[in-house]
Amino acid sequence: MSEENEHGVGPHPSATAEPLLKLRGIDKHFGAVQALYHVDLDLPAGQVTGLCGDNGAGKSVLTRCIAGVHQPDRGQIYFEGRPVHIRQARDAAALGIETVYQDLALADNLDIVQNMFLGRERTHYQMLDEDSMERSAGETLAGLRVTSVRSIRQPVGSLSGGQRQSVAVAKAVMWNSKVVLLDEPTAALGVVQTRMVLDLVRRLRDHGLAVMVISHNLNDVFEVADRLAILHLGRMVAEAPAASFDRQSVVEYMTTGVSGGRPDPSYTPLEQPAEAAAETEA
Amino acid sequence: MTLTQGTLEPVAPGEAAPDVDLTAAAGVAEVPPEILAQSLGEYFRAYWQKLKGGDSGLLPVLVAMVIVAIAFELITPENAFLRPSNLVYIFELSTVYMVLSMGEIVVLLLGELDLSIGAVALMGGVIAYKLIQTPSPNFPWWAAILVSLLCCGVIGGLQGILVARVRIPAFVVTLGGFLFFTGMIVILLGGADTSLGLDPTNPNQAVLYNLEQGNINVVVSWVATGVVVVILGSITWFRAASRRRSGLVAPPASLAAIRIALMAAAAVAVLAICTVNRGGVFATIQGLPWVIPVVLGILGFWTLLLQQTRYGRYVYAIGGNPEAARRAGVSLPWIRTWSFALCSATAGFAGILLGSFYYGQYSSNVGDPGQLVLYSVAAAVIGGTSLFGGRGKAIHGVLGGLLIGAIAYGVSLMNLGTLSIPLEYILPGAVLLLAVLVDVLSRRGARTGKDAARV
Numbered sequence: 001m002s003e004e005n006e007h008g009v010g011p012h013p014s015a016t017a018e019p020l021l022k023l024r025g026i027d028k029h030f031g032a033v034q035a036l037y038h039v040d041l042d043l044p045a046g047q048v049t050g051l052c053g054d055n056g057a058g059k060s061v062l063t064r065c066i067a068g069v070h071q072p073d074r075g076q077i078y079f080e081g082r083p084v085h086i087r088q089a090r091d092a093a094a095l096g097i098e099t100v101y102q103d104l105a106l107a108d109n110l111d112i113v114q115n116m117f118l119g120r121e122r123t124h125y126q127m128l129d130e131d132s133m134e135r136s137a138g139e140t141l142a143g144l145r146v147t148s149v150r151s152i153r154q155p156v157g158s159l160s161g162g163q164r165q166s167v168a169v170a171k172a173v174m175w176n177s178k179v180v181l182l183d184e185p186t187a188a189l190g191v192v193q194t195r196m197v198l199d200l201v202r203r204l205r206d207h208g209l210a211v212m213v214i215s216h217n218l219n220d221v222f223e224v225a226d227r228l229a230i231l232h233l234g235r236m237v238a239e240a241p242a243a244s245f246d247r248q249s250v251v252e253y254m255t256t257g258v259s260g261g262r263p264d265p266s267y268t269p270l271e272q273p274a275e276a277a278a279e280t281e282a
Numbered sequence: 283m284t285l286t287q288g289t290l291e292p293v294a295p296g297e298a299a300p301d302v303d304l305t306a307a308a309g310v311a312e313v314p315p316e317i318l319a320q321s322l323g324e325y326f327r328a329y330w331q332k333l334k335g336g337d338s339g340l341l342p343v344l345v346a347m348v349i350v351a352i353a354f355e356l357i358t359p360e361n362a363f364l365r366p367s368n369l370v371y372i373f374e375l376s377t378v379y380m381v382l383s384m385g386e387i388v389v390l391l392l393g394e395l396d397l398s399i400g401a402v403a404l405m406g407g408v409i410a411y412k413l414i415q416t417p418s419p420n421f422p423w424w425a426a427i428l429v430s431l432l433c434c435g436v437i438g439g440l441q442g443i444l445v446a447r448v449r450i451p452a453f454v455v456t457l458g459g460f461l462f463f464t465g466m467i468v469i470l471l472g473g474a475d476t477s478l479g480l481d482p483t484n485p486n487q488a489v490l491y492n493l494e495q496g497n498i499n500v501v502v503s504w505v506a507t508g509v510v511v512v513i514l515g516s517i518t519w520f521r522a523a524s525r526r527r528s529g530l531v532a533p534p535a536s537l538a539a540i541r542i543a544l545m546a547a548a549a550v551a552v553l554a555i556c557t558v559n560r561g562g563v564f565a566t567i568q569g570l571p572w573v574i575p576v577v578l579g580i581l582g583f584w585t586l587l588l589q590q591t592r593y594g595r596y597v598y599a600i601g602g603n604p605e606a607a608r609r610a611g612v613s614l615p616w617i618r619t620w621s622f623a624l625c626s627a628t629a630g631f632a633g634i635l636l637g638s639f640y641y642g643q644y645s646s647n648v649g650d651p652g653q654l655v656l657y658s659v660a661a662a663v664i665g666g667t668s669l670f671g672g673r674g675k676a677i678h679g680v681l682g683g684l685l686i687g688a689i690a691y692g693v694s695l696m697n698l699g700t701l702s703i704p705l706e707y708i709l710p711g712a713v714l715l716l717a718v719l720v721d722v723l724s725r726r727g728a729r730t731g732k733d734a735a736r737v
Contacts, residue, residue: 089609105605107603109598109673110598120610121595127586128595131525131530134531
């Protein structure tokens with residue numbers, strides 16, 4: 001990870017080079033339902049990619065394919081340019097891909113340090129090495145400016161929604177992670193808390209991580225994303241720098257798959273699902 | 283393991299964003315006071331906040347103990363309750379409930395319930411007493427205990443597999459186990475009326491007999507207690523000091539000192555009670571019963587296992603949020619199965635203690651398995667362990683067990699005639715309900731407080 005240290009604020013210089021994570025032609029179906037059709041997606045380092053789409057567009061399935069929860073039926077994932085197979089969550093973690101799920105997966109009764117190290121505790125002669133874990137967790141939180149050393153030992157249940165989200169994000173970036181997927185990070189948060197989390201997302205980008213934010217909330221997406229990728233009924237209908245979209249066009253892409261009456265160049269008209277399924281089977 | 287600290291260096295000051303300040307956290311009620319406190323005054327203020335928030339820790343059980351002690355002292359005939367002989371008897375009786383309860387707590391922490399614990403305890407006792415009988419099989423005492431605990435562990439493990447892998451609710455599995463093993467005890471004993479006895483003059487059998495009945499020499503008990511208190515005290519003191527030095531979260535020095543002083547005071551009080559001659563004019567009976575250090579050893583084992591190992595951390599995590607534990611790579615079936623196994627093995631030891639408490643005579647009526655379950659759950663919950671998983675400590679079982687033992691014995695002292703047996707069920711039952719009520723209300727209080735505070 002040391003190569004990212006040299007880069008300071010702003011979009012990562014390598015952003016224009018090979019994307020850190022690259023998906024090509026991802027198909028995924030569940031029974032007769034085709035969830036993803038030939039999806040391509042790039043996640044460059046040092047940039048925030050916003051993944052938009054209406055309910056059922058396939059955002060979660062795509063995320064889970066990257067996270068190793070689902071396996072694509074077809075298509076290839078490239079990590080740092082080399083093809084990889086992510087068969088389970090552990091493979092994703094080994095590559096440095098961490099996912100912050102919507103429901104956070106924090107244990108309320110454990111404190112911040114315990115949650116951040118859950119499943120990867122450091123031990124010393126089989127006994128938990130609390131001091132070392134507390135120090136590292138404190139440093140990570142300080143690096144993200146999510147901090148107050150005095151209360152790092154408080155149970156997560158006593159934190160507010162935004163603070164919990166911050167802890168979940170900090171937990172994700174602790175492990176040499178290079179790609180962080182955030183599933184609806186601002187859902188159910190108030191204005192102040194949302195601001196706090198979006199600032200945190202920017203800091204991840206500034207540290208050179210490839211960040212993907214999945215969100216319904218266009219305000220948040222436009223505020224934080226450098227690039228946008230829009231899914232419509234399992235197809236990637238648009239993927240471009242955020243500046244090339246306006247709110248209107250994003251809504252049109254999300255609801256109809258086209259914008260301004262002209263389809264995206266990469267977009268092919270939608271077949272009947274049954275035909276499409278048959279086509280992919282062939 | 284290299285962490286990403288390198289990549290997480292603070293960003294340039296130009297792009298100043300508001301820091302996320304965790305001290306502004308809303309739910310003060312749930313934050314352990316020693317975490318936020320820098321001085322003793324702050325600690326007590328934070329502790330008061332926590333009490334008001336409904337999370338009261340050990341305070342209710344300690345207060346309840348004082349109330350029970352005073353009440354029974356006033357209403358028992360001849361005000362006999364607080365005589366040293368009676369207090370030591372309560373200690374000895376309670377140890378059975380303490381050990382049972384410590385086993386039950388690990389299952390409660392997972393958010394499960396083990397109803398078979400009483401029957402399994404009696405199984406453990408019967409097995410150990412069978413194995414140590416002369417002339418055969420005449421196992422050495424340690425082998426008898428070991429085999430008995432192993433058998434109980436296997437029983438618990440099998441129930442755990444049914445719960446964890448087959449996903450049958452623990453309630454049903456252990457209810458079945460409760461009935462099954464209640465019957466098995468009679469078969470093992472060889473009839474409902476048979477009893478197994480220990481001969482205290484046989485040095486091998488005397489070890490089991492003396493678990494509850496034997497006392498440690500007065501001088502030795504004072505010296506040993508002194509050594510233990512000094513060791514534990516200095517560990518507490520120096521650990522806190524070293525954590526403070528390296529800037530980690532630690533209680534203020536004065537608080538550490540108070541804790542050590544309280545621990546020493548409790549030890550001295552127990553020893554002072556135990557070293558009074560309680561045998562009367564004809565025989566001298568004095569000294570610390572062996573069972574007390576043994577139970578403290580089990581407390582130490584469980585505390586270490588739950589607080590200082592990965593296994594313990596995962597038990598808490600599963601109790602708090604099983605999904606979080608699963609995503610963190612914790613094998614839920616594995617931890618659950620082991621917890622049921624360890625719970626039952628601990629219960630088996632309680633069964634061995636129970637036989638010794640009844641002067642080494644084991645029969646099918648030394649204990650009522652249903653009552654033992656009720657008492658063990660009651661002791662855990664009264665001590666402060668939550669029925670809903672994720673909150674609790676081994677010490678809760680010890681304090682709750684002592685309270686249950688005090689109530690049970692206090693009732694039997696009162697010469698109530700026909701009422702005394704029913705009251706031994708009614709009073710602990712009522713106390714259990716009260717404790718669960720407090721548990722439920724405090725959780726609800728904490729949750730509404732938190733929701734209200736969330737932006």
